Amino acid sequence: MKYNSFNPTQKILMGPGPSNIDPRVMESMSKNIIGHLDPEFIELMNEIKNLLRYAFQTKNELTFPLSAPGSAGMETCFVNLVEPGDKVIVCINGVFGGRMKENVERCGGYPIIIEDKWGTPIDLNKVEIALKQNPDTKILAFVHAETSTGVCSDAMELSNLAKSYDCLTIMDTVTSLAGIPIHLDEWKIDAVYSGSQKCLSCPPGLSPLSFSENALTVVKNRKTKVQSWFMDLSLVMQYWQGGSSRAYHHTAPINAMYALYESLRILNEEGLENSWKRHEAVHLELKKGLENLGFSFLVDEKSRLPQLNAILLPDKIKSNEAEIRARLLREYNLEIGAGLGALSGKIWRIGLMGYGASLNNVKTCINALSEII
């Protein structure tokens, strides 16, 4: 059987991720492969950890990229911190909160669910009531930037609440990292995970993680073994935190690490604050264009994510929204995102992430939409 060379069309990715990749990052991936215990690679690992600390605004020693996608990053946080019987308050206001609940259950934990309407931020009052009613809660878990709805929740206030009830926090930053402010240490968040393919504009496949000293103490004092061997931080740490004689755990995805390093270097050159400002500025342009076309947003202005624009579909579009997205992809090489779960068929999700958060992309998207609908 004959297989042809794969030559994917050049596309503008304005969905919920993956986003387009900076040519510098693309180029970095095909640099010479070296061994995963090579001194040159270990130096690179150290630089990546430093740059991730900058991106998360943290001094956490255990800050590194997991060798798997963001959903494995989520699982890593839960399997290491949750033991059977542990109570975890899980805030659900979209798809990814629901996934957190699944994770708690699969760890044998006891999830206490706080639900908010999809598209609205997490209600602090409900969280406080749940904390009051369950003083033995171990962890408060929430999504900072819900990729399924485009809503931002108040991470600082959620963490303050958790701390005042002596509770750990797990925060999903898959879509927020580099797109909107994150101040891990200032906010005193205990465990976070992210993804490489959103505002870092890297190929998908890696999940940046960071754990506070507090969280690490809890991991070290576990009564039971972590159920996952691959995600067991006590083992992974021996590779990522060892000195010059690091212990082999698994073979790190070398070339993906080159890409992550280059994307973090680009972020460092631009500056975090400038990256946040750029996402905001470009979002405002997109908003103007979308409103001119008659679209309105799912999320209230004050909780809107600039990097993920969830827009409500008028009835005339709803009926054939999948066909319109397919045409955008086919005729304009433009990908925008569908609604997920309960919002499937009701919204579109337009991403402006990392390298893709540009005025050019805004123009392309608005022009294509105005022609096609």
Added chain:
Amino acid sequence: MKYNSFNPTQKILMGPGPSNIDPRVMESMSKNIIGHLDPEFIELMNEIKNLLRYAFQTKNELTFPLSAPGSAGMETCFVNLVEPGDKVIVCINGVFGGRMKENVERCGGYPIIIEDKWGTPIDLNKVEIALKQNPDTKILAFVHAETSTGVCSDAMELSNLAKSYDCLTIMDTVTSLAGIPIHLDEWKIDAVYSGSQKCLSCPPGLSPLSFSENALTVVKNRKTKVQSWFMDLSLVMQYWQGGSSRAYHHTAPINAMYALYESLRILNEEGLENSWKRHEAVHLELKKGLENLGFSFLVDEKSRLPQLNAILLPDKIKSNEAEIRARLLREYNLEIGAGLGALSGKIWRIGLMGYGASLNNVKTCINALSEII
């Protein structure tokens, strides 16, 4: 803080993996990124599945690459097939058998351990005795090609034994895939995992998997949920096996899939049998050179892996073997592998894998060794 562009030295990787990457594969990685639900990508996924079926010599419908390294592939086999209380016979004749035992335990299973000396193949008699003594054994787990010792075990006979006791099989093919014959269907193996960075000469980060119908039935009839969300095949399948409307599970590592496709395409062009023959021929040349230098092999001739040559270190080398490897890397840009676990400091592991299984590499290695020792 200033971070420099990372420019790794060009090196010849003759360790236990990662191996050097074919320039065609390197180039493929930096092709345009497209979405993980894009019709073009779904077509690529189908081709990858077909090519992996060829590589494993199977018709198994569920044959796909997991979006994580080989050790996560191992875990995927165990968490899906083992339920609490299940008896699993685990053959340990190296590091990776030991890891299998860890996996069984973390799934709540009951491992029955069969140990063989490191460097010898799995003893069929011991396996048969264990099967006789434990007629309720659910799974026989073994490593086809032990990366830590360079030994090959008789997969066909092990599978025959398992089948005659109505037992499933889990086989590690991380180092064997494309390097020595694998006939999944002929041998009736139920679950296998591999790695992208060995004889496929791809960047590390993906784990090709294949499950028989038999194994899938067991997964479907589980009494308990799979403890891992990320590795739960019932969820992963909805993405990899869905028709045109695939369900989102996680964001696949797009560019890594481009690389895997290209490496499988190269394997298909050469032909599996030719690839096996090339590994064997090149190994014989290396053997000649090593024996001329006075080295002998850890493993008996009939069980030796051509792609991973474990050689015993004479006393004069033992005392400073780490320094010699460091010099090979520094002065000759040549990486060879250290011993792992119980064999640390006692052997070297010289890999001839995929793109790296070439007469040029043999010459370079023998010349460097003859100069330095």
